[in-house]
Amino acid sequence: MTRRKLAPGRLVIASHNAGKVREIRALLEPFGIEPVSAGDLGLPEPEETGTTFAENALLKAHASAQASGLPALADDSGLCVAALGGAPGVYTADWAEKQWFEAQTLGGPGRDWYLAMGKVEGKLAEQGPDVDRSAFFICTLALVWPDGHEEVFEGRVHGSLAWPPRGTMGFGYDPVFVPLGRDLTFAELDPTEKHAMSHRADAFRKLVEALF
Numbered sequence: 001m002t003r004r005k006l007a008p009g010r011l012v013i014a015s016h017n018a019g020k021v022r023e024i025r026a027l028l029e030p031f032g033i034e035p036v037s038a039g040d041l042g043l044p045e046p047e048e049t050g051t052t053f054a055e056n057a058l059l060k061a062h063a064s065a066q067a068s069g070l071p072a073l074a075d076d077s078g079l080c081v082a083a084l085g086g087a088p089g090v091y092t093a094d095w096a097e098k099q100w101f102e103a104q105t106l107g108g109p110g111r112d113w114y115l116a117m118g119k120v121e122g123k124l125a126e127q128g129p130d131v132d133r134s135a136f137f138i139c140t141l142a143l144v145w146p147d148g149h150e151e152v153f154e155g156r157v158h159g160s161l162a163w164p165p166r167g168t169m170g171f172g173y174d175p176v177f178v179p180l181g182r183d184l185t186f187a188e189l190d191p192t193e194k195h196a197m198s199h200r201a202d203a204f205r206k207l208v209e210a211l212f
């Protein structure tokens with residue numbers, strides 16, 4: 001399939017995660033794209049029934065492209081922990097069960113990220129104090145045009161898991177993720193530093209190389 005270039009103009013960010021939307025806006029800024037989020041357009045949040053990151057990213061991007069008539073960029077991402085056989089992986093968001101209260105901390109309303117990070121830590125602790133704490137974040141970006149054309153890119157960042165959570169920046173599992181070669185968690189690093197090394201930035205580099 002031939003690559004299609006992304007022309008300047010409106011693009012839907014097919015995500016309902018405020019933290020992600022903020023990061024994707026920042027990453028798109030230099031490219032003459034006018035991003036508008038799925039939430040701003042009142043687009044529905046499709047059910048993520050896929051079993052791979054790519055399937056879910058494509059499903060979200062197709063839904064937004066079709067509903068809006070604009071190219072749509074979706075991000076399906078997750079945390080893969082070596083000692084847990086790659087879990088939570090595709091189910092990373094689901095491990096942060098929806099709570100009846102508004103989450104008081106990171107990650108926006110409805111999901112309790114502290115509980116989710118604790119769940120990962122609890123499963124690691126079951127394996128004893130010498131457990132391998134290495135993990136990586138993965139990000140799959142899917143760009144879909146209203147006529148159905150698809151482009152997919154994947155990025156990763158390796159690191160290890162800290163406990164207890166540290167830092168107030170970023171979102172989701174950032175307070176427990178320490179990227180390789182650093183001592184600070186993603187939630188302690190300045191957003192520009194996270195953008196220089198994150199799984200999302202890695203996937204974006206590939207997208208930019210191919211599509212601009």
Ligand SMILES: O=P(O)(O)OP(=O)(O)OP(=O)(O)OC[C@H]1O[C@@H](n2cnc3c(O)ncnc32)[C@H](O)[C@@H]1O
Binds near residue numbers: 014078092093198
């Ligand atoms: O599907 P959308 O609407 O984009 O939002 P979501 O939060 O449901 O996103 P995913 O389905 O891709 O779930 C991935 C989860 O992985 C976590 N995650 C992904 N990228 C992250 C990052 O850069 N820092 C911390 N956590 C991240 C975060 O908790 C996400 O909710």
Ligand SMILES: [Mg+2]
Binds near residue numbers: 048093
């Ligand atoms: Mg999701």
